[in-house]
Amino acid sequence: MKKVLVVDDEPDILKVISFRLKKAGYEVLTAGDGKAALDLIAVNKPDLILLDLRMPVLSGEEVCVTLKASDELKTIPVILLTASSGGKIADKAKELRADDSMVKPFEAEILLEKVRKIIGGAV
């Protein structure tokens, strides 16, 4: 079963996304801030990370930079999430070498499609 790590400081967001992913058949890990995410990744490496950019303690951006700087972790695909609108997020994704990005609020189906595209179906 493919493992997806969802990182967001909003528990409600974490809950709805986790629900969707689980329904779609993925194993879901969650973290409430960047530091917690990195700690978790160190012990339980996911197949894909859904990473919110604006977070306390350690921002999504910093997490992404850390991951991409690590030989071991840089291969983990990352989809950035943000509540800030506009074209900037796509540029940010490119800059951070993330695989894709998604603006909140989103259509759940589109998010799932992006995930499927990168790591395939749940099974």
Place this chain on the structure above:
Amino acid sequence: MGQLTKGAVVLSFLKPPPTDIKALIKTNSIGFTKELPGLDGKPAAYLSINIESRELVAHKLFSRHAITVFFGFLISVLVFMLVFLTVLVSIPLSRISQVLKTGQLMSSPAMEKDAGEFGDIWRLISRFFEQKKELLSEITERKTVEEKLRTSEARLSTILKSIGDGVIATDNKGYVIFINNVAQRLIGYGAEAAAGKDLRTIFNIVDELTGKKTDNPIDRALQEGVISGFANHTVLISKDGTRYSIDDSAAPIRDEKGNITGAVLIFRDITERRRKEEINRRLAAIVQSSDDAIVGKTLDGVITDWNKGAEKIYGYSEKEIKGKLIFILSPEGRKNEVRDLTERIVKGEKIEHFETVRVRKDGRHIDVSLTMSPIYNASGDIVGASAIGRDITERKIMEGKLVATAKEWEVTFDSISDLISIHDRDSKLLRVNKAYADFFKVKPEEITGKYCYSIVHGTKEPCIDCPHQYTVKTKKPARLEYFDSRFNAYLEASTSPIFDKNNEVVGTVHIIKDITERKKAEQKLKEAAELKSHFTSMVSHELRTPLTAIKESISIVADGTAGVLNEEQKDFLGMSKKNVDRLARLINDVLDYQKLESGKLEFHIQDNDMNEIIRETAAAMSAVAKEKGLEIILNLDSKLPLVKCDRDKIVQVLSNLISNALKFTEKGGITVVSEKKDNIVELKVKDTGIGIKNEDLPRLFRAFEQLAQGKERKTGSTGLGLAISKEIIDKHRGKIWAESEFGKGTVFHVILPVIERRI
């Protein structure tokens, strides 16, 4: 000697006696020829005497037989004859012979009284000798006269040669027979070259003024016998081309009978005199034609000279003022002035541009500027003064006006509250107004020549972005805003070029304004705008996060993922979802608009196929259209060039236009058209909807307009869509507008420029 009846005496002055006489003498005649020498020793005349002797020969043949008787008789006869002959023939003959031989006439009373032939001969000879004597004395006399004549001629020739004028004498045909040295020099021909030449060919004269050849004066002398004199303004052109001004005169030469035998031409080189005359004439003309009054006067003040300018300025004619005193021109109270000036002149002083007042004949006072100089006589004594007066009344009036204008300008200049300064090209200060002097605490008279930066910035060099230098270099106005810590003020310096008539920058005008208040206001505005921008983006972010959670929760429930719902529940949750979407769009639009307005929205310009954009957008909208039972028809120009644009932004505009069209159309369809026109691409979105009232068209692209207008449109949009679309199209340097017929439909036009690639 009665037989001797025939004889001849021939006296010839010219040539030896004729041959026949000579022949006679040789044959049977007694005779001889005698040359009579002249004074010069050469034969002057010839005297031939011939006596025929045929009678004598006849007597020789008389009676041979009576010789004896006859002899005695004969002898006696012979003796008688001898005596007779001796007395009657021999003696006279010898006398004659002696006279003829010696050529000296002796006095012989016997011969004088002789009534015979010999007496005749003697008297003849005597008369001849007397005549000869007379002749000789006549010849001698003539020689003396000739000698005298020669001497006089030589003297005359010498006189003519040494005369200062040119003298040429001609014969009656006009051919040169005499030419003196001066004439030779002036016409350029030597005596030999000129001799025998036609005077008209070598004496080449033209009129000084017209340059045309003039008649030779000797023609009149020769033809009319009159003395033609001194034709004025004649120029003699010498053989080498030198031009001499001459005076000439020709007179005929007559012999004692009064016949014209020639002509004499006398001429004189007056070039120098003419030149002086010309100078004098011109000086006089200059003086006369001068607009200034030129007046000459004695030291006593008696007016001696008065030109036309003086007549014009003072009103008196030359005639009426000459001899009057100069004081006539001085107004009351200024009579002493002339005396003082004259005293200075006597000292040899020159008075220049002395401005005073004079009174005209008509009593009018005029302002004049006088320049006075002494007049010297030939021995260098000051005998008078010349005064040049110029009427400066007009100038004085003009000066007054100028002063008034300058004053007016100065007052204006100093009344302006902005700081104004005038500079030369090097930025040196020429002039500043009062505000400038007050602000920089300088005295206007002290700043001249100082560099502007030393006053304005307090520096030793101009600042890097000096607008003065920019203006001088580009001939364009320039502007600089800066903060001056010395005054704790924001200042704005604007510089404008000052051009000369050749459009060259000769200096600049600087205007410095204190813009501190404006700057503060601007700063506040800027801060407010930034705050607004930050606030908006923060608010939208903060709104989106809960919205995401709400939207997802509702979706999960509405989908039935979290359990099966009844129809009523589905209906209400669907409504919730729709409104959440609307809220999300509203937030996006507000944010987009905010970004566009503050210029923060970035554009990614690339070459795009407009038809492809249209097809994709239409495809995305087709589901909504189908729901409403409408069709989106595409009418695309296949030859459309690529257009430089931001693909996502154009999609946003097209989506907005199509969704609007769908929104307001219940029947019919939507047509999207693309078309190339010249160097633009035009897109049209046509619908068959309710249309827009004419008066509403201008408000269409204003933000939040729809919210205000409301009623007639079915809601669902923020009212920002068209405002955002307009911003986007404007940024592409395109145009967007709408045409509509209320109740029949609307056409939205979008024009985008095509920038052709240059190969």
